[in-house]
Amino acid sequence: MNQDGNSPISPGSLDRLEELLDAWEESVAQGQQPDAGSLCKDCPELLPEFLQLLAQLRKTAWLEKQVANEPLPQNSPNAGDVIVPGYVLESLLGSGGFGQVWKATGPGGVQVALKCLWLGEQRTRLEWKALSQLKALRHPHLLGLFGYWISQGWLVIGSELASGSLADKYIAVQDNQLNNHSTWKSELLAHLKDAAEGLDYLHHLEKPLIHGDVKPANLLFVGGRCKVGDFGLIRRLAHADIPQAEGLTLSYAAPESLLGNAVPASDQFSLAMTYCHLLGVEPFHGENIELAQAHMHSEPDLAGLNTQEAMVLRRAFDKQPEKRYPTCSAMVSDLIKAQVATKTKPMRSRRVYQVLLGLALLGPSLVWALLSTIPANKSEPQIAYSLTNPQTIALPTPLEGSKLIALESLPSNQLMALGSSGRAFFYEPSQQTWQEAEVGTDVNRCYLRLAPEGNRVFAGQGKTPFDVEEWDTSTKKVTRTFSGNTGLVRCIDISKDGSKLATGSYGGEIRVYDLISGQCIWSLTGNSFQFQTIRFTQNAEAVVYSAEDGRVFFSRIGNKHGTMLIPKSPIQYWGLERIPSTDRFVLGGTDGKLLVLELDMKKEKEVWLNLGQSITTMALHPATGLLLVGTGDILRSEGQSSWEQPGFYPVYVFDTKSGKVVNKTVHHTAKIRSLVWSQDGKKAYSSDENGKVVEWEVR
Amino acid sequence: MKVFESSTNVRDLLGKVTQQEAGATDLLFQHCMERMRILAHRLFQSRKDLHLFEESDDLLQKTLVRLHRAIHILKPSTTRAFMTIALQNMRWALKDLSRDMHNHLDKLGHSSAIAKAPSVDEEPSTLLEWAHFHDAIEKLPQEERETFDLIYYGGLGQEEAAEILRVSTRTIKRRWRLARILLARALDNEWPSME
Numbered sequence: 001m002n003q004d005g006n007s008p009i010s011p012g013s014l015d016r017l018e019e020l021l022d023a024w025e026e027s028v029a030q031g032q033q034p035d036a037g038s039l040c041k042d043c044p045e046l047l048p049e050f051l052q053l054l055a056q057l058r059k060t061a062w063l064e065k066q067v068a069n070e071p072l073p074q075n076s077p078n079a080g081d082v083i084v085p086g087y088v089l090e091s092l093l094g095s096g097g098f099g100q101v102w103k104a105t106g107p108g109g110v111q112v113a114l115k116c117l118w119l120g121e122q123r124t125r126l127e128w129k130a131l132s133q134l135k136a137l138r139h140p141h142l143l144g145l146f147g148y149w150i151s152q153g154w155l156v157i158g159s160e161l162a163s164g165s166l167a168d169k170y171i172a173v174q175d176n177q178l179n180n181h182s183t184w185k186s187e188l189l190a191h192l193k194d195a196a197e198g199l200d201y202l203h204h205l206e207k208p209l210i211h212g213d214v215k216p217a218n219l220l221f222v223g224g225r226c227k228v229g230d231f232g233l234i235r236r237l238a239h240a241d242i243p244q245a246e247g248l249t250l251s252y253a254a255p256e257s258l259l260g261n262a263v264p265a266s267d268q269f270s271l272a273m274t275y276c277h278l279l280g281v282e283p284f285h286g287e288n289i290e291l292a293q294a295h296m297h298s299e300p301d302l303a304g305l306n307t308q309e310a311m312v313l314r315r316a317f318d319k320q321p322e323k324r325y326p327t328c329s330a331m332v333s334d335l336i337k338a339q340v341a342t343k344t345k346p347m348r349s350r351r352v353y354q355v356l357l358g359l360a361l362l363g364p365s366l367v368w369a370l371l372s373t374i375p376a377n378k379s380e381p382q383i384a385y386s387l388t389n390p391q392t393i394a395l396p397t398p399l400e401g402s403k404l405i406a407l408e409s410l411p412s413n414q415l416m417a418l419g420s421s422g423r424a425f426f427y428e429p430s431q432q433t434w435q436e437a438e439v440g441t442d443v444n445r446c447y448l449r450l451a452p453e454g455n456r457v458f459a460g461q462g463k464t465p466f467d468v469e470e471w472d473t474s475t476k477k478v479t480r481t482f483s484g485n486t487g488l489v490r491c492i493d494i495s496k497d498g499s500k501l502a503t504g505s506y507g508g509e510i511r512v513y514d515l516i517s518g519q520c521i522w523s524l525t526g527n528s529f530q531f532q533t534i535r536f537t538q539n540a541e542a543v544v545y546s547a548e549d550g551r552v553f554f555s556r557i558g559n560k561h562g563t564m565l566i567p568k569s570p571i572q573y574w575g576l577e578r579i580p581s582t583d584r585f586v587l588g589g590t591d592g593k594l595l596v597l598e599l600d601m602k603k604e605k606e607v608w609l610n611l612g613q614s615i616t617t618m619a620l621h622p623a624t625g626l627l628l629v630g631t632g633d634i635l636r637s638e639g640q641s642s643w644e645q646p647g648f649y650p651v652y653v654f655d656t657k658s659g660k661v662v663n664k665t666v667h668h669t670a671k672i673r674s675l676v677w678s679q680d681g682k683k684a685y686s687s688d689e690n691g692k693v694v695e696w697e698v699r
Numbered sequence: 700m701k702v703f704e705s706s707t708n709v710r711d712l713l714g715k716v717t718q719q720e721a722g723a724t725d726l727l728f729q730h731c732m733e734r735m736r737i738l739a740h741r742l743f744q745s746r747k748d749l750h751l752f753e754e755s756d757d758l759l760q761k762t763l764v765r766l767h768r769a770i771h772i773l774k775p776s777t778t779r780a781f782m783t784i785a786l787q788n789m790r791w792a793l794k795d796l797s798r799d800m801h802n803h804l805d806k807l808g809h810s811s812a813i814a815k816a817p818s819v820d821e822e823p824s825t826l827l828e829w830a831h832f833h834d835a836i837e838k839l840p841q842e843e844r845e846t847f848d849l850i851y852y853g854g855l856g857q858e859e860a861a862e863i864l865r866v867s868t869r870t871i872k873r874r875w876r877l878a879r880i881l882l883a884r885a886l887d888n889e890w891p892s893m894e
Contacts, residue, residue: 057879057883
């Protein structure tokens with residue numbers, strides 16, 4: 001398999017992977033449902049790579065359909081449609097590779113959820129047969145299903161209408177500032193207790209069933225109580241007799257599930273993972289393949305949890321399912337006991353300190369010596385530079401719902417924001433008010449960059465004429481425009497001395513302008529690829545920039561060509577920052593890796609860390625050297641979408657001096673679009689693709 | 700005009716071209732035109748309000764003329780050369796068509812064609828996503844691109860593609876599969892998209 005040197009697949013494994021893919025396709029062609037785990041039983045080390053390839057093939061399966069002229073869905077459901085007799089579709093609740101979920105009104109005005117799956121005629125029949133098993137299932141903690149219909153290749157499944165999921169609940173709790181850790185943990189455990197009962201019911205049926213996709217988004221609320229959602233359940237049931245590694249979510253998958261041997265205790269592993277994630281703890285690290293291997297071979301990292309909780313979770317995460325708890329309820333029960341035990345600890349701590357206070361009379365040095373012997377409380381680590389107290393900023397109407405909100409912080413600590421339409425707005429944090437720029441409401445701007453001296457901000461236009469506007473930050477008016485680009489201006493930098501402006505465009509151009517004369521003094525044009533990020537070197541005599549084909553270049557201003565620092569690859573770099581006072585550059589890749597690159601070509605690039613989630617944007621605070629890192633989807637190894645939507649999109653604070661992550665926030669539920677520090681470094685702002693803008697306190 | 704509906708007809712046609720039957724090349728050209736219409740139709744389906752765009756048919760006609768001109772100027776002497784030129788031009792034409800129409804609609808003040816980040820879970824749903832798709836094919840390695848062109852743009856079966864490229868069906872099958880894998884990777888990396 002020659003892949004232009006870009007494939008992560010090791011050369012020695014290629015032939016074997018080809019054979020595995022051949023075997024898979026042959027089985028499918030014969031009408032079988034092959035099992036990835038069984039096919040890889042002689043080469044389990046190839047399973048993650050194999051699953052990844054299958055996922056990528058699944059993503060382009062529509063091409064096969066078009067080639068084979070398989071009929072595609074002709075009439076997608078619309079609001080007002082009566083897709084099944086008696087039920088009127090009202091509003092789309094969600095959609096994805098699986099189909100669509102609609103809120104609908106049934107007979108008597110009862111509101112329900114209808115899931116519509118496009119399966120094609122043949123698959124519809126298969127699913128219909130499997131669904132008959134669901135009819136007998138009734139439990140207060142399983143989402144109630146009341147009917148199934150087939151209509152012109154659509155499979156429609158009717159269920160109770162949930163008010164939201166555990167993932168939604170977590171976000172709401174954070175948004176409402178009710179995130180007292182102890183209160184949230186108690187509430188979470190109460191919900192998991194409900195879910196555990198539902199799962200145990202499935203596991204102890206005469207013919208046990210495995211949910212197979214337990215995660216926060218599948219734990220739903222009806223009437224204030226938690227119920228296990230049906231999506232994974234149905235998928236599992238459809239192939240109940242053939243265990244396989246399809247359909248599960250990698251982040252929550254038990255090791256045996258990855259090998260296609262799921263058992264009821266696999267759901268316990270996923271439930272334990274749900275608990276950890278909703279407390280901001282990641283027991284296993286890495287991206288796609290590394291994560292799968294970590295689930296199969298690594299010990300969980302349970303730092304941040306108390307000793308009793310960690311003991312419970314280690315058992316739930318045991319690699320051997322038979323060593324886990326006998327039921328999900330037993331595990332949750334022990335977690336509740338662990339929390340009760342922890343609550344008594346502060347009293348003991350207070351007593352210790354009261355004694356120490358008394359001992360103070362004996363002399364400060366003795367007290368210091370005694371205090372030094374007290375181990376740090378691992379459950380509440382003291383982290384410097386944390387982003388705390390997230391406040392969602394109410395947006396003016398033209399910005400509401402914008403997926404592409406770009407942010408920049410101005411010297412007055414005001415915030416400048418661009419919406420999808422490119423209209424510019426200014427936010428005054430002390431008054432929580434927005435004001436639209438007086439000029440250029442019809443101009444589409446897409447990228448902002450503040451000049452180091454703070455008196456000017458530059459805005460790149462996303463539509464014709466693709467100019468770069470220079471704004472005066474005090475008058476908030478456009479003072480000059482820089483023209484010449486023929487595509488969307490995606491990246492801008494201003495040299496440290498404020499004398500030069502560099503731009504990179506989707507028109508395949510790099511341009512450098514003299515900010516004194518306003519003239520373009522150097523350009524690289526005519527490239528067929530788009531440029532994504534650009535930064536000046538320390539002396540501003542050269543630029544470093546990244547292209548859509550994964551390459552990263554270094555070019556001296558005035559030279560005709562660039563030097564390639566990173567070769568062509570499928571990994572793109574949406575994050576690029578220069579560490580202040582150095583010619584070291586930090587790059588954030590779609591593979592989740594944070595690289596540091598020195599212009600001294602003798603030095604190899606170094607991987608600082610792997611966030612396991614694609615990096616979408618970064619922002620460096622020049623004074624502290626702290627880097628905000630925003631995340632996107634995770635590459636998953638199986639399922640219908642190769643980009644797993646993890647539910648949460650953390651923002652990391654990375655210390656470029658120590659090379660360590662000092663803080664991770666789990667708050668956003670969509671890809672991070674833009675990050676910015678306030679000029680005084682006391683606040684940070686983030687925006688995501690749901691159009692949410694959040695203000696953080698930096699402590 | 701619908702000339703060929705199945706790969707069997709394409710196979711018959713290839714036989715005629717090989718035997719240098721009179722008019723066979725023109726029939727091959729007509730086949731490519733028909734494929735172009737089908738593929739362009741898919742593109743149009745990504746805009747529900749395309750009926751607003753009165754010039755869409757004119758634009759399609761222009762691309763057909765361009766394709767016709769390329770084939771007649773270059774006068775390919777083998778079936779493989781003919782298909783390579785024709786399919787490459789079709790790919791370029793479709794890419795330009797999707798970008799031009801997207802820009803044209805924007806100028807007319809119609810709503811933005813992109814309402815969401817590109818998804819590779821399914822067929823592209825906007826004009827810009829289609830442009831990205833055709834662009835991604837352009838960047839495939841040569842062997843995979845040639846195979847992809849024949850199967851997707853040319854509407855050929857794997858056996859016919861193998862005959863034209865003079866390789867085994869197994870090789871075609873593997874190239875097609877690798878092309879799909881690389882395409883999935885390329886389109887995933889399109890995010891974030893902007894307009």
